[in-house]
Amino acid sequence: MKHLKMLRLKLLKLKKQQKSNISQLIYMDYKGIDGTLSLCFLRGLNMQIYAFNKFNSQIKSRELLIEVIKSYCTDNNIDLKEIKLVITGDEGQKPRLSGNLSDKIYFNVSHSGSYWICAVGDKEVGIDIQVTTPDSYEKICNRYFTDEEKLFVAENGKIGFFRIWTRKEAWAKYHGYSIFKVINTVNTVEKDRLKDIIRGISIKEIDLFKDSICTIAIKEDDDTICLKRI
Numbered sequence: 550m551k552h553l554k555m556l557r558l559k560l561l562k563l564k565k566q567q568k569s570n571i572s573q574l575i576y577m578d579y580k581g582i583d584g585t586l587s588l589c590f591l592r593g594l595n596m597q598i599y600a601f602n603k604f605n606s607q608i609k610s611r612e613l614l615i616e617v618i619k620s621y622c623t624d625n626n627i628d629l630k631e632i633k634l635v636i637t638g639d640e641g642q643k644p645r646l647s648g649n650l651s652d653k654i655y656f657n658v659s660h661s662g663s664y665w666i667c668a669v670g671d672k673e674v675g676i677d678i679q680v681t682t683p684d685s686y687e688k689i690c691n692r693y694f695t696d697e698e699k700l701f702v703a704e705n706g707k708i709g710f711f712r713i714w715t716r717k718e719a720w721a722k723y724h725g726y727s728i729f730k731v732i733n734t735v736n737t738v739e740k741d742r743l744k745d746i747i748r749g750i751s752i753k754e755i756d757l758f759k760d761s762i763c764t765i766a767i768k769e770d771d772d773t774i775c776l777k778r779i
Contacts, residue, residue, distance in 0.1 A: 596670035596767065597621055600757050604665035614658055614667055618646070621654065621669040643725035657722055664758055668765060675723030675766035677715040678757070686710040697738040704741075708762070713737050715764035716744075716752050723750055723766040 599617045604610075622629050627650075644658075645651050656669045662680035690702045690710055702709045716737040721728045737744055737752075745752060747766075755763045 595625070596668060596672070596674065597624070598676070598755065598765070599667045599669070600763075601665040602663060602758065604660050604663050608665075610658060610660065610665065613665060614656065617667045617669055618654060618656065625671075627653065643722070659718075659722075659763075661761065664761055666757065666763060672768055673723060675719040675721065676764070677718035677722060678761055678763040679711050679715050679718075680761045681707060681711050683707060686714075689714075693732045695733070695736045695738070697736060697741075701738045701741065701743070711762040712743060712754065712764075715754075715762050716747070716766075719752060719764045719766035720747050720750055 599620075601613065604613075619629060621627075644656075646654055646656075653671065654669060655671065655673050656667060657674050657676045658665070658667045659677045660666070661678050662682075664678055664680065666676060666678050668674045668676040686702075686707055687710075690699055694702065694713065698713050701713065705712070717732055717735055718728050720735055720737075721731050724731075735747060737747060743752075750766050750768060752764060752766050755765055757763045
């Protein structure tokens, strides 16, 4: 698959920035005939976020994931010569890498429509992306959301719904839960504002694609994350 090879060859050039020590998202894109592969560096956390904009049923998520992990290992000087990448995880459990990589590399994958994203780093992570299509979001909102969240959706409509949903999903995936285990117990809104921290986990939106909402959940002492595109 051409775009997988291009990922390793074209995306791992990061412009160094020395003036700020806060976490930053630094975007780099490679545009090819197979779509656009984007690489985001979450500086300060050693977290990389890969995004692909032409995901479909002909592309296997597992193959993309393995290439992304190889790319991450190359960028972080992790020797893969004698390591076989085996992704484990029973149904309903969070996938992990087996062997000596299990406590070195953490990852989380999400896809919606034609978008595929993966966060890879040296700390636990949860990530979710949702295409903001006009689904029957009001029924889900009325059934599962807290009263404060329902008010937020009433004021902000479909986009408000997906901002809440991806927060809940990312938080749940960080912990390895199904969203329906926590959907009506994790409140994402307080005093008419979306929370940046939920039960000790930092929740931030990432600007990847215009018609989608993407949110990442990370354990971050400094919860200020600035988004910067280069």
